[in-house]
Amino acid sequence: MINLEKVSIIVPFYNVQKEWLYRCLDSIINQTYKQIEIIIINDGSKKNYTDYLYLYCKRKPEIKIISTENKGLAAARNLGMENANGKYMIFIDSDDYISERTIEKMVKVAEQTKADIVTSHIKQVTSSTFEFNKSERYTYCMLNTGTSKTEMQKLALVGLSYAKNKNGFISCGPCAVLYDSELAKSFKFPEEIKCLEDVQWNYLVFSKARKVALLNETTYAYRKNLNSITHTWSLKMVEQRLQSLSLLEQTLENNKEARQWLAIRVLTSYSIICECCSYTNELSGIHERLKIINNIYKIKNWRILEETNIGKNWNLKYKIKRLLAVHGLLPIIYIFIAKIKG
Numbered sequence: 001m002i003n004l005e006k007v008s009i010i011v012p013f014y015n016v017q018k019e020w021l022y023r024c025l026d027s028i029i030n031q032t033y034k035q036i037e038i039i040i041i042n043d044g045s046k047k048n049y050t051d052y053l054y055l056y057c058k059r060k061p062e063i064k065i066i067s068t069e070n071k072g073l074a075a076a077r078n079l080g081m082e083n084a085n086g087k088y089m090i091f092i093d094s095d096d097y098i099s100e101r102t103i104e105k106m107v108k109v110a111e112q113t114k115a116d117i118v119t120s121h122i123k124q125v126t127s128s129t130f131e132f133n134k135s136e137r138y139t140y141c142m143l144n145t146g147t148s149k150t151e152m153q154k155l156a157l158v159g160l161s162y163a164k165n166k167n168g169f170i171s172c173g174p175c176a177v178l179y180d181s182e183l184a185k186s187f188k189f190p191e192e193i194k195c196l197e198d199v200q201w202n203y204l205v206f207s208k209a210r211k212v213a214l215l216n217e218t219t220y221a222y223r224k225n226l227n228s229i230t231h232t233w234s235l236k237m238v239e240q241r242l243q244s245l246s247l248l249e250q251t252l253e254n255n256k257e258a259r260q261w262l263a264i265r266v267l268t269s270y271s272i273i274c275e276c277c278s279y280t281n282e283l284s285g286i287h288e289r290l291k292i293i294n295n296i297y298k299i300k301n302w303r304i305l306e307e308t309n310i311g312k313n314w315n316l317k318y319k320i321k322r323l324l325a326v327h328g329l330l331p332i333i334y335i336f337i338a339k340i341k342g
Contacts, residue, residue, distance in 0.1 A: 007088045016094045016095045025057075042068065081181075086181055099132035119170055120216075120217065122222045123218045140214060159172035183208060186204075200247060260314075277331070
């Protein structure tokens with residue numbers, strides 16, 4: 001490839017275990033595509049975590065570490081974008097890792113098609129031993145932003161995580177995606193919210209893209225973090241989820257075409273709230289848990305789930321979950337499952 005374009009790789013880092021951090025950075029350092037800059041945002045990690053981060057990065061001039069006080073993932077990504085100098089950029093979470101040919105193949109597709117965005121598939125993993133396809137061959141397809149606007153909105157809002165295939169899933173977040181840097185920098189991640197901030201940002205960026213390409217293979221291994229905000233069962237998490245959902249609804253307020261996919265986000269948020277209230281130690285007894293969930297349903301506008309045409313294009317899993325939510329059965333099921341698990 002002649003005149004290689006620089007790619008900025010942004011890695012937010014906060015108290016990630018040494019094994020997973022090193023696996024992530026090894027996968028970046030060993031990329032077949034060498035015209036890269038690696039920007040690690042140390043988001044206020046504790047000293048022992050920071051020490052082994054600096055130990056790894058010693059004598060690696062391609063890595064730039066920016067340390068800051070803890071402000072959250074959105075702020076870390078924004079700071080990374082501010083310091084990115086590449087024509088393209090990609091985000092990688094510091095406990096995940098990528099195929100050695102990820103950047104090479106994505107840049108080739110971007111240059112061949114003049115796409116503003118190149119997205120790809122993610123595999124959820126439980127260990128650091130997952131093996132990618134190492135072949136130099138690749139295929140891609142174009143996602144037409146003009147005639148398939150609804151499909152683009154679906155991809156940006158819910159990805160294809162509800163329709164997994166052998167390659168994994170396509171996320172609605174910014175990972176496993178190569179962005180034109182100028183386009184990506186047009187928007188900032190909302191720092192005032194603690195979840196769904198990536199979905200809101202991704203929707204805005206995808207909406208402005210002229211061309212989007214899909215690389216038809218798995219490029220990214222995602223480790224599910226059971227200590228993340230999604231899996232920390234506290235009423236504070238419920239409050240943060242409601243705040244984030246409100247911002248997303250405001251962003252999509254005048255977009256009727258996107259309501260099908262906004263409704264999936266609403267349903268997913270309601271399910272997480274039901275699950276949280278079922279497991280949190282801040283509540284006790286079935287009656288109290290049901291009361292809190294029912295009160296949340298009353299004060300929050302979940303009525304989008306009751307609209308006539310909502311769900312017609314969903315898969316069976318989400319159709320069933322929607323019916324259970326609308327008829328008030330979903331929280332009972334979550335509470336019952338939590339009680340069985342003890």
